[in-house]
Amino acid sequence: MRLEPVANPGLIRSLGFPAAALALSVVVASFLALLAGANPFDTLGLILKGAAGSQFAALETLNRATPLIFTGLAVAVAFRAKLWNIGAEAQLYMGALVTVLLGTSALGLPGPQPLILIGLAAMLGGALILLGPVFLKTRFGVDEVVTTLLFNFIMLLLISLLLEGPLKDPMGMGWPKSPRLDPEARLPRIVEGLRLHWGFALALICAAAVWVIETRTTLGYEIRAVGLNPRAARFAGIPVNVVLLKAAFLSGGLAALAGFSEVAGLKGSLTLDLSPGFGYTGIIVAMLALLHPIGVVVSAIFVAGVFVGADSMSRAAGVPTYIADILLATALLFMVLAILLARYRIVRN
Amino acid sequence: MADKTEAREVVLRLEGITKIFGNLKANDAINVTLCRGEVIALLGENGAGKTTLMNILFGHYTADEGTVEVFGRTLPPGATGAALKAGVGMVHQHFALANNLTVLDNILLGTASLWSPGGGKDAARARVTALAEDFGLAVDPDEKIAKLSVGERQRVEILKALYRNARILILDEPTAVLTPQESDALFETLRKAVEQGLSVIFISHKLHEVMAISDRVLVLRHGKLVGETPTSKTTPQALAELMVGAEIDQPVPSEAKPGAALLSLRGVSVHPPGHRTGLQSIDLELRAGQILGLAGVSGNGQGALAELISGEARPERGEMWLGPAKATKWSPRAALAAAIGRIPEDRHSTGSIADFSITENAILESYKDPEMSSAGWMRWSSAVAFTRQLIARYDVRCPGPETRIRLLSGGNMQKLILGRALESSPKIILANQPVRGLDIGAVTYVQERLIAARNEGAAVLLISEDLDEIMGLADVIRVMSDGRLSPEFPRGSVTAPELGRWMAGEGFNYAA
Numbered sequence: 001m002r003l004e005p006v007a008n009p010g011l012i013r014s015l016g017f018p019a020a021a022l023a024l025s026v027v028v029a030s031f032l033a034l035l036a037g038a039n040p041f042d043t044l045g046l047i048l049k050g051a052a053g054s055q056f057a058a059l060e061t062l063n064r065a066t067p068l069i070f071t072g073l074a075v076a077v078a079f080r081a082k083l084w085n086i087g088a089e090a091q092l093y094m095g096a097l098v099t100v101l102l103g104t105s106a107l108g109l110p111g112p113q114p115l116i117l118i119g120l121a122a123m124l125g126g127a128l129i130l131l132g133p134v135f136l137k138t139r140f141g142v143d144e145v146v147t148t149l150l151f152n153f154i155m156l157l158l159i160s161l162l163l164e165g166p167l168k169d170p171m172g173m174g175w176p177k178s179p180r181l182d183p184e185a186r187l188p189r190i191v192e193g194l195r196l197h198w199g200f201a202l203a204l205i206c207a208a209a210v211w212v213i214e215t216r217t218t219l220g221y222e223i224r225a226v227g228l229n230p231r232a233a234r235f236a237g238i239p240v241n242v243v244l245l246k247a248a249f250l251s252g253g254l255a256a257l258a259g260f261s262e263v264a265g266l267k268g269s270l271t272l273d274l275s276p277g278f279g280y281t282g283i284i285v286a287m288l289a290l291l292h293p294i295g296v297v298v299s300a301i302f303v304a305g306v307f308v309g310a311d312s313m314s315r316a317a318g319v320p321t322y323i324a325d326i327l328l329a330t331a332l333l334f335m336v337l338a339i340l341l342a343r344y345r346i347v348r349n
Numbered sequence: 350m351a352d353k354t355e356a357r358e359v360v361l362r363l364e365g366i367t368k369i370f371g372n373l374k375a376n377d378a379i380n381v382t383l384c385r386g387e388v389i390a391l392l393g394e395n396g397a398g399k400t401t402l403m404n405i406l407f408g409h410y411t412a413d414e415g416t417v418e419v420f421g422r423t424l425p426p427g428a429t430g431a432a433l434k435a436g437v438g439m440v441h442q443h444f445a446l447a448n449n450l451t452v453l454d455n456i457l458l459g460t461a462s463l464w465s466p467g468g469g470k471d472a473a474r475a476r477v478t479a480l481a482e483d484f485g486l487a488v489d490p491d492e493k494i495a496k497l498s499v500g501e502r503q504r505v506e507i508l509k510a511l512y513r514n515a516r517i518l519i520l521d522e523p524t525a526v527l528t529p530q531e532s533d534a535l536f537e538t539l540r541k542a543v544e545q546g547l548s549v550i551f552i553s554h555k556l557h558e559v560m561a562i563s564d565r566v567l568v569l570r571h572g573k574l575v576g577e578t579p580t581s582k583t584t585p586q587a588l589a590e591l592m593v594g595a596e597i598d599q600p601v602p603s604e605a606k607p608g609a610a611l612l613s614l615r616g617v618s619v620h621p622p623g624h625r626t627g628l629q630s631i632d633l634e635l636r637a638g639q640i641l642g643l644a645g646v647s648g649n650g651q652g653a654l655a656e657l658i659s660g661e662a663r664p665e666r667g668e669m670w671l672g673p674a675k676a677t678k679w680s681p682r683a684a685l686a687a688a689i690g691r692i693p694e695d696r697h698s699t700g701s702i703a704d705f706s707i708t709e710n711a712i713l714e715s716y717k718d719p720e721m722s723s724a725g726w727m728r729w730s731s732a733v734a735f736t737r738q739l740i741a742r743y744d745v746r747c748p749g750p751e752t753r754i755r756l757l758s759g760g761n762m763q764k765l766i767l768g769r770a771l772e773s774s775p776k777i778i779l780a781n782q783p784v785r786g787l788d789i790g791a792v793t794y795v796q797e798r799l800i801a802a803r804n805e806g807a808a809v810l811l812i813s814e815d816l817d818e819i820m821g822l823a824d825v826i827r828v829m830s831d832g833r834l835s836p837e838f839p840r841g842s843v844t845a846p847e848l849g850r851w852m853a854g855e856g857f858n859y860a861a
Contacts, residue, residue, distance in 0.1 A: 218722045229702040237682035297839035
């Protein structure tokens with residue numbers, strides 16, 4: 001057997017296969033629910049109800065989706081340029097750190113100015129820690145998978161150090177937790193009384209912006225060219241290394257906004273458990289969306305729904321929440337397979 | 350020769366091998382026989398079909414027609430590993446060795462049973478040492494690959510094949526990465542192998558090596574076996590002529606009216622990374638309204654020259670002048686700004702982006718022009734209009750500008766790249782192997798366009814391995830050999846055998 005490229009994948013291959021991948025992962029999850037002694041239909045129903053069954057559940061899902069949209073976009077932009085940014089987690093924490101540093105220092109600016117300033121500074125922070133590894137890649141050929149991955153641990157240890165030391169909240173009863181943000185640095189709720197903050201709206205705006213950049217600007221064209229064939233791009237006069245640095249700047253900035261949005265919109269302070277792996281889950285989100293920025297929004301809400309729904313299902317049905325991880329992991333595996341099979345057909349010798 | 354073949358045992362027989370890719374016949378009814386204790390050379394330019402033939406032998410491709418027979422047994426078509434089991438060993442140009450393992454481990458890799466950890470290693474070491482001694486392949490079995498020189502690594506590859514009881518050795522461009530001394534040692538090894546009854550296929554396009562090592566030469570060209578002769582009865586010049594052969598149906602250019610030099614190289618040297626041939630202090634002038642044909646066996650520095658002119662590489666020593674101005678800050682973008690139209694050697698990997706649409710490929714070099722984008726925003730509607738124009742003017746057969754370029758045939762892809770280069774009215778045109786792999790119709794079309802551009806005053810540098818293409822199109826001819834350039838020969842003042850001698854490296858001043 002071998003793989004042969006498909007000349008022109010039609011609608012069935014390019015959309016039907018990914019849909020089939022999702023369906024298959026649900027089948028696998030159902031089987032596991034059966035193993036855990038629960039009725040699979042009830043389990044899936046409970047997950048769905050827990051994710052979107054009520055206004056509270058739906059808003060909880062959107063809240064959980066918000067950081068995933070940012071990290072998913074960050075990964076999608078970088079992967080589009082074949083820049084393997086595995087460090088969205090580190091960039092997220094950098095964004096959160098900048099948010100806390102500026103947000104607790106009483107900027108005293110009127111209106112939304114402090115938030116805009118903090119948001120931009122957070123993006124800059126996240127962008128800068130991705131520029132380092134990418135500079136090493138373009139200059140010396142250092143593999144960015146390794147460097148960006150290691151940055152996650154460096155960043156987490158740095159935050160841990162700060163939260164035990166200079167950043168520790170004096171009023172925090174000894175917990176490793178930063179002081180709370182000034183009110184001027186908090187992202188308000190979109191509708192008063194509903195638990196959904198402006199971070200979600202910002203995430204949607206960013207997704208639209210990334211889509212416009214990728215399809216309408218010279219930078220997007222350059223990023224796609226470099227990702228698909230760096231050699232031809234270089235020959236045609238596209239400054240490949242500069243484009244990679246620009247893509248890194250965009251990617252790091254987007255991931256940092258996840259940290260900004262979580263701290264300023266939801267938590268109000270920085271703790272070590274700010275992110276339960278949003279940076280890594282962003283990779284799943286981006287892959288499920290086939291790197292499409294609008295698709296990222298959809299897949300982030302799907303992934304968040306699975307997590308939120310599984311939490312509530314677990315309480316009701318007693319099936320462990322790990323089923324959410326398995327569901328997403330199998331969805332990712334099947335999706336990778338579906339992408340491959342959409343572009344190649346298997347030929348028997 | 351016939352007596353000799355019949356008298357000796359035939360160990361490998363390829364019969365009537367035909368392989369067609371799309372509209373390209375990569376192998377056209379090729380017959381090869383190899384006898385016990387014989388070295389045959391497979392000679393041919395890039396794209397002549399050597400690699401395809403070997404891939405068929407090893408089952409990586411299935412031949413459309415023909416059979417492969419090793420030691421009298423027909424191999425099942427398309428079965429990878431069948432040739433290896435039957436006793437055929439191949440040493441690739443790029444070695445397949447694990448750098449962090451020892452020589453012995455590399456040789457055992459894939460042969461030792463997983464169920465005998467550590468067992469049999471001493472016996473294996475003894476066998477490897479014995480083989481190394483028999484064949485003059487001095488190498489320490491316990492040394493790590495990473496510490497070995499390129500020549501030593503090649504010896505390990507040969508040992509690997511011998512350890513697996515290969516009775517037929519195939520060496521693909523074995524000397525491309527070796528120093529002359531290492532090459533001599535390799536030839537010594539091959540002689541010993543032949544004495545012990547092994548047979549060798551030596552794939553190369555270096556004429557003097559073929560003359561030195563082989564008993565019989567087979568010349569491939571455009572997928573056809575165009576010549577088969579005992580080495581003792583031929584000359585390097587005759588082989589060079591066979592290799593580049595006679596083309597049909599070429600447009601005949603009118604009298605040239607050369608003008609001023611638009612691009613000059615003065616004492617330029619370049620050393621590309623890796624083991625590729627660079628440029629050794631060359632002088633070159635490209636004049637307006639003239640086609641300069643650069644002949645030569647591939648791998649003699651043409652790649653380095655093309656990279657230099659296209660902006661991918663910079664002169665390390667010497668100067669490059671664009672008309673009256675010295676070129677500084679040289680880059681692909683600078684080359685485009687200097688109105689150099691470029692047709693790269695490899696249209697698939699360098700000239701186009703396979704998964705981009707025709708439009709996206711058409712504007713690769715011009716997307717920053719005000720017509721295509723302004724202030725960072727793409728103007729897709731004018732890009733599509735431009736592409737439609739190219740498609741119409743250069744006769745690109747395609748469903749439409751949104752089609753992915755990977756779906757086009759080689760000829761149509763090349764027409765688009767040609768159009769992209771010519772549409773900006775370049776003053777200098779770099780055409781590197783512009784018609785390789787194209788069907789006859791596309792060949793004529795591309796050549797006519799180049800002549801038309803020259804008639805309008807462009808300076809054209811035509812790099813080709815096809816001597817007839819050069820002799821038919823070029824107003825002046827130069828030959829490249831080992832990074833050096835021959836003097837200029839005006840059209841008609843030189844014969845193919847004379848050029849063949851220059852290609853074989855004669856006539857150059859080695860002291861320089």
